[in-house]
Amino acid sequence: MNLGENAQIAGDLSRATASKDLLSTMLKDRPPTRIQKKNRAAILEAALEVFSAHGFRGATVDQIANQAGLSKPNLLYYFPSKDAMFTALMSELLDTWLDPMREIDAQGDPLEEILAYVQRKLQMSRDFPRESRLFANEIVQGAPRMLDALSTDLRGLLEEKVAILEAWMAAGKINPTHPKHLMFSIWALTQHYADFDVQVRMLMEGEDPFDAAPEFLETLYRRMLTPKG
């Protein structure tokens, strides 16, 4: 929708005036220049830093510009608006964010597949806490800019994996539970370490939470899911 609008506007501009922004330039189907690639990446990196720390409304274009080492008008040369930066960032990250879940393999050993998924997800919290907080910020506030993407990408993927879980439970490979709530629990437990990082670290008094977390979660899910018998 947003992209559609931009394309429309850019189309008008390219017909009327000389190119004033990246979009009108890009519409000519040239490959991105060295500078375009570098700056676009720098902006998205800066946007991640600032949006994840302050949320969409709490972030300012000036902050992002500073963080990226560019001037504000220069940012707006590469992205037509603050909204566009956010949207671009989101759509670039969502795919990666869902990768650990995609890897769950119906052919693998059920318990080990789930435990491995938990560890992958935990590793994401450790390695990409800003990404986690970016999504957390957005969803806590009702996901006004993300719900569409979620209901497209996440919904289908979850449905697919839930079916696998149900098959495993029906076959007695893992202890039965509500499969959706099982997935929610994995997200909640792993993302908590990134999203509530300051709180967790404050309460751990210097010890790195990620030292004990892997074993804790492994134990939790092993006890929960190992079939009785």
Next chain:
Amino acid sequence: MNLGENAQIAGDLSRATASKDLLSTMLKDRPPTRIQKKNRAAILEAALEVFSAHGFRGATVDQIANQAGLSKPNLLYYFPSKDAMFTALMSELLDTWLDPMREIDAQGDPLEEILAYVQRKLQMSRDFPRESRLFANEIVQGAPRMLDALSTDLRGLLEEKVAILEAWMAAGKINPTHPKHLMFSIWALTQHYADFDVQVRMLMEGEDPFDAAPEFLETLYRRMLTPKG
């Protein structure tokens, strides 16, 4: 700290000029009037609504004023600043928020005490989702206005309950695990239903998440904590 500063300023005012705000009035130690009680409550209720939905920076004083049915200058008669509203709201809610944890009784049956705590906490997410999101918003963004309060109130309380958990584990009453991570897991799992409400509901396709959540969490912690024997 903030409160201290305000008291200082108010003291100066009361000495210098006629009363222009609530603080200078209150310093005279009169009991709050009917109107003061009503409006203060209305403002805090509105502040909860708005702050929890948009975060501190995302919320505007105008929004809160509208929600409370008062004019903006009138709000600032009752609270000297947006910051003061937020701080007042926080300190009023934090105590209640921690109540479920306080109730954990060292004398009770270990497993049942923990399971009951989980259910109380889950009930909080169901009954007070705005409060949960208020804290979530703040902590995700680094808790710049709350970390002091947390490290005072929460830290001590956690230490106390961790000691109880450790005693129970040592006595073989519950399956041993990392006690702090156990508490983190309870917070993460229960608050997830409030904080990620939109996502959870989107994925549950109309079914109320709180229908199955109590049983899911009961099962999870029972399997995890029931000592082997």
Next chain:
DNA sequence: CTTGGATTTGACCAACTGGTCAAACTCACG
């Protein structure tokens, strides 16, 4: 029903914010 303190508000302000624009500058390429 008067009066002095409590409450309310319209008008206002300075700082900030997202975004624009024309002019200047840089760079790849012929």
Next chain:
DNA sequence: CGTGAGTTTGACCAGTTGGTCAAATCCAAG
């Protein structure tokens, strides 16, 4: 090394935001 497309920026703007203030209104106690 000149040239035109690509890139950068200072100056600017309109709308928003937190907060102020003097004047007006309300209200409870005498």
